[in-house]
Amino acid sequence: MIQPVVRYKRHRFPPAVIAHAVWLYFRFPLSLRLVEEMLLERGIVVSYETIRCWAKKFGPAYAGRLRRKPPNSNDIWHLDEMVVTIGGRRHWLWRAVDQDGYVLDEILQTRRNTKAAKHLLIRLMKKQGYLPKRIVTDKLRSYSAARRQVMPTVEHRSHKGLNNRAENSHLPLRKRERLMQRFRSPGALQRFTSIFSALRNLFVPPRSKRSAIALRLHRLRAIAHWKAVAGTAS
Template sequence: MKIPCTMPGLKGYRFPREIVAYAVWAYHRFALSTADVEDRLAERGVMVSRETVRNWVNRFGRHCADCIKRDRPGTSDKWHLDEVVVPINGEKFWLWRAVDANGNVLDILVQKQRNAKAASRFLKRLIDRFDAPRAVITDKLRSYIRPIRNLAPNADHRAHKGLNNRIEGSHRPARKREKLMGRFKLPGQAQRFLAAHDQINTIFRPRRYRLTAKSYHHARADAFDLWSAYTLEMTA
């Protein structure tokens, strides 16, 4: 089986842009390693090393994530914030994540600390991009209290673990990939991968249980149309 290639060539790259985009999509959409993607491409007649796949993922995963964030419709003004521990090279780091009321991942940030300073840094990133929210849902971590009071004084802060199930579920795909990758080796690697992974999964994993079969098929077709447009925008 061959991958059809009809788009203009990608300057500086030996392989067509459709093949590069397919590798990035397969890596982030499914729980695959770079070796798995290498084998899927080989079955399609494309001989490429896993190191090349890794370079493609690092280079163009960010491009696609930036395009998704750029084209996303207006976000909800109700945010859910949470943090989970991520072991990196034998040390404990914290993955801070924010999603809106629609389940869209707004941003992630890997940090060493889980204190008010770290919470303030993450919240400031969010407000700089999306403006202050109407409501913020967090768990009972007290480190959120002062940053929210200082940076979003008009926001309704609800600290209740039971209200934050939406974001708890958003951690699962990252946990699955973390296990597959045998833990992250560097904080920068974790930040780079998760920032792209969360955004790409946003468009290719709609909440299927809420959709009819016909609506799901339309959502999937729309996602592939967007991906084709992002593929055309790729540059070396």
């Protein structure tokens, strides 16, 4: 499905400035006020509240246009969940990444049980269109029960030491959570993480591209693709 072009009508700042501000906010561990300061250093006077509005309005549009990794039946899904406290209430952000650390999906839920795990697996199957080669989880029994109901033919490996890839995928979001002094609402967290992970998927290189030259080329291609997505490519 081809996503519509991002529209910047009735915005007094050029598209390149808006896209750059949104990129800074979601790509790096920066607060809105720090993004405001970085733009000011370039002679761009804009308030952090305006940047917040840009992130809320244009972030989902950019994320929807970012390319996604083609699904493959040989993929290995690593599943894990992290607890997030919002307004004094515990929520769980369920996340799935593949063998390269690419975030496949994530969903915020109020429960940490079989029903919640089943919801994640069903979403993944619909989104990917393929069953994985196997799934890897920690020892949470909800995964085993959900897998038996949803994908009984898929191999399941349950071992905490095997699931470091999924657990490590939580770390960038944890850093942002501390910087933002926690998230204000479940909707804000779900919206932020969907944009944050889509942008991270674009810029984080595959494990096979770790040399300096390969890393630099990967980043240049990612930047070029980001500008094309934002409609600011020259």
